[in-house]
Amino acid sequence: MTDPETPGDLVELDVLRIAHGGVAVAEHEGRVVFVGDTLPGERVLARLSDTTHGRFFRAETVSVLEASPDRRPHIWSAASVDRDPADRAGGAEFGHIAPERQRALKTTVLRDALERTGRMDEAQLDALDPQVRAVPGLPDGTRSRTRIRLHVDDDGRAGPYAARTRHVVAVDDLPLGVSELEDLLPSVPRRPGPVDLVAPSAGTAFALPNGTTHSPVRERIGDRTFVLEATGFWQVHPAAPAVLTAAVGAAIDPGLFDPRAGNLDLYGGVGLLAAALGDLGGPTTVVTTVEADRRASRHARENLADWRGARTVGARVDVFLGREKGQRPGATVVLDPPRSGVGRAVVEGVVALAPAQVVYVACDPVALARDLATFAEHGWRPRRLDAFDLFPNTHHFEVVAALAQG
Template identity: 70%
Template sequence: MSAHEVELDVLRIAHGGVAVAELDGRVVFVADTLPGERVLARITDDRHDRFWRADTVRVLAASQDRVRHVWRAASVDRAPEHRAGGAEFGHIAPHRQRALKRTVLRDALRRTARMPDAEIDALDIAVAAAPGEADGTRSRTRVRLHVDRDGRVGPFASRSRRVVPVQDLPLAVEPLEALLPGRARGRELELVAAGSETFAAGPREQRPAVVERVGDRTFRLEALGFWQVHPAAPVVLTAAVQQAIDPALLDPDADNLDLYGGVGLLAAALAGAQDVRVTTVEADAAASAHAAHNLADLPRTRAVAARVDAFLAGGVARPGATVVLDPPRSGAGIDIVRAIAASGPAQVVYVACDPVALARDVAVFAEHGWGVDRLDAFDLFPNTHHLEAVARLTPR
């Protein structure tokens, strides 16, 4: 054991795909383990007084929920600096992955949103398994890889910019794995499976728009534009948003909003089969133009190309609306939440891909008299720490 290696008993899970141990009264965030294990870990960051960071070097006492990693390139059998990033839960049995994600979500609501335990318990939170492979492989239709100076291709190692060359991509759908090159030029490579198309492209490469199908509706989007990564995610989130909307609070004639609307997926979910008035707001002009095309058959929808903050600052939001928002991973933020709450909507349906960001925004809503009365979570990023959540908030 070197001076920088320590034995640790892993206590609990933390946000970000790492677990928590303690050493001489200090918190240590440890990668590539899970609660209940004892590991030999290498300290990688001891600059902070309150916490250190460490990588698992060897598992001394394994949890019963540890499994062979789904991606050999990311396995604990490799030295930490040579482990592929992007599959930080791949050594954990799927049912335990979902349980840990539920714990992280509940902790975020308690610690960051400051919700009482009784309110959290009343939500009866469960993390639903995503459709597809039982072990969570073959679940990504879009993969971003990096290229090192020698042209070798792979992901970065976790928390670094070191490219780990790989020969397989078990988390990607099979057609994408077939596109994995041995060598490439440039700095990044995007592998995309869209509809019946598959292709590899540099991040600035211009390609024709692609088409994705969700149920009986098609959505046109930029080839390298944003779209949900899991093959089932658009269908799952469409259904989740529709189920989260309280029909008693939905006024079809109100100025209903879809904020951070992309190419119109959730605007279509909000419009549903009813004649609902919806404005979808998206800062990316190309995505907004696609939204206008994708929603053209819904006569009471319109697409506005604008930043959400600028749109709301214009005072166009009206009382009584249903607001759907799907902000970036960082969340909507204080100013956006305050503007939404001030406009007096009937309900807000919030689609989140980060539990702590969701909890921060829930805390701001709470300051304005709003609370969460429904919360559904989905494991649409299996073998990683990420999850999607759909919350309904209403005035108290």
């Protein structure tokens, strides 16, 4: 069939490269096709799923005609290419790829974002040498989540959505979750709507149906305990809080760090990274953590009680920066924004403070690259960049960038 333009049509595709978002890129009769459940170097039979964009199509792999040597049996049978794409569990889009190749593909995505969106040249990229690195955990990347959101449909079936749909795929295992979450599956409440499965490091795992409340949970990092809401933000990988705390500590230049300056932890959540600053500077460290979620901000106040100079502000970061008068010379500013990044207004608000250094923790490489380009417009450039595979078997990863002027 030539020039197919109807969803459901089948095409054979040679997969060329990886793209941001967990899909790969192929071409068909001069048109780009974004295709899931494959990887570069493969030839696949794919079903078109979206042909409305004009310049490109979307498709899902139906079968693999020529497999890459880096393909492995999917770690989750519910997400396997052997299943029809409409009944294929979402949320494990790299689960068919050998772990080392997963990290290599993520590194490619990171470098591409820094080059295209971040406008970095080869010399800058080579100096930073961004590499997505493994973190402690099982070699195959399973049992790497302490929080999973499932959905219950009107028929009482529980599971994830199929990719880019609202169709619930019923499952009887959760290999990406820690074993305590999988053990909860038989007892998941069957009321239609989302269900959050939570396994705190200091407590018993539980299921939290939509519309219910739960007392705060506790997460232990080393000898420190953090209190947060059960459905509040917390890194899902068991090793992530410790990994990111260490990475932020390593990113801070001790020669520029002044514990008594007006240090800031922006998008601070319950105070995890503010505590990293406090651990570096001691009990008199001055740090203000800013978080729009008022409940998280209240928990941060409790979590940071060990530092006499700690202050918490419940406010949006852009609003907080808009209210700031004057500069904060000598300050270290930590940014840990949501996936959308910080945006131009926040970058310029941080720059206006004239801090000594900035540490940016990012979970989206394109948003990070965009914000780094804005920082560069004001003379701020990354001097160090570390990336971590904190979401194995998915396309996501985390980056910690250290910025300084000059």
